[in-house]
Amino acid sequence: MVLAKKWIYAKAFSGLPTAENFRLEEETVAAIKDNEFLAEAVFLSVDPYMRPYMLQYPVGSVMIGGQIAKVLESKHPKYPVGSFVCGNFGWRTHTVCNPDEGELKPYVLPDFGKEPLSLGLGVLGMPGNTAYFGFLEICKPVVGETVVVSGAAGAVGSLVGQIAKIKGCQVIGIAGTDEKCEWLKSIGFDHTINYKTADIGEELKKAAPKGVDCYFDNVGGKITEIVCGQMNVFGRISVCGTISNYNSEAAKVTDPQRDYVWKQLKQEGFLVYRWKARYMEGIEQNLKWIQEGKLKYHETVTEGFENMPDGFIGMLTGGNTGKAVIKV
Known part of the structure; x- marks a missing residue:
């Protein structure tokens, strides 16, 4: 049995988000079925778009967002155990996913070489x-x-x-x-x-x-x-x-x-996502520029899943330089 933590959109945003807009909950994750995999979050993203986009979701929804996650169990041949995936799983620690459903499919991260996995949420994402x-x-x-x-x-x-x-x-x-x-x-x-x-x-x-x-x-x-x-x-x-x-x-x-x-x-x-058919083109070119020393990056990392709202609010108020990332 796997227990997942998740951040809930607890109160509709009005002005700058505060701690009152979020609620931390737990749930038991269901066993995976055929063509599904179970992934555990490693890095989660906080981005400006989340503020206006969440207004489209009812109060009580899981906060939206992308994450880099490690596949713990799998019944899907394209997502082997031990691989790292980038998916729009939201603000949650564990996710059961059927990648064949939905428009924005998670993808297994390409080899970043010596670069950190977190870049899959930033310059390489x-x-x-x-x-x-x-x-x-x-x-x-x-x-x-x-x-x-x-x-x-x-x-x-x-x-x-x-x-x-x-x-x-x-x-x-x-x-x-x-x-x-x-x-x-x-x-x-x-x-x-x-x-x-x-x-x-x-x-x-x-x-x-x-x-x-x-x-x-x-x-x-x-x-x-x-x-x-x-x-x-x-x-x-x-x-x-x-x-x-x-x-x-x-x-x-x-x-x-x-x-x-x-x-x-x-x-x-x-x-x-207008260019989703060419998505890997952008990742591969940006990685090449990094390796050539032409493209530099900076990350502002917040430690701990429990601190996601703080990282989100800090990003909205200009507290980050470069990409804001949450490390679980």
Whole structure:
């Protein structure tokens, strides 16, 4: 008999999540059937998307999210005992899964070589593919262009900036502390702006006197309004997220639509699973860039499954640099 722990969405979010929104429960895991496997969580992910997405789920649901888990028992030939899988199992320690059911199938992690398994939730997982496909497929950067990344010190933004450098662009990162800005410079960003202390518009003019060609937007709100005002004609904007208003009751963003018309900008939002048929392409390319020393990563690790809400809330308030991960 296996006893699983799980975090329940106990109270609907209103503003920034608090401890009252979560409840820790236990349950006995059923014996596996044919074509199923039992997996035990090793690393769990906390990501910004969880805040708005959970509003679609009823109170009492298990919190959503991805994890790296070890297969303990298996009656499925493609998921052998001892293998490590990446799956959207939610905030739970043990999961019985039939991988042949559902649209987003778990997958056995490829060989990361000397790199840690936790990267399967970051640069070698969903955030890495979000940066890889979301930037390259939508912005289509050209050598010599200027790229701005908001939320630049996060799991996705930090990778977008480095991929832009690999593609020969000048990169400007916007982040929320001087420490994060210094880290971004250490991994190759040409310029950084601390949005909490600087005049973003003035600093952006200095860093990009000829304007901005590509903008990878993780935050929305006032920052995006300012960047759009300095986009070049035929600029491209990839909209990954709007974290600035995730904890608001209603978004209060000035409409920048005139810039889209007069400058003939192209803006496109996306979900990374648009490219699910090419998923391993992104993982393999990002791993190759890591091994070549072209792509660097950072993880902010919270120890203990019991501390998942703390790690989640800390990530939403900017407490992480790079990917936020929970280690069981």
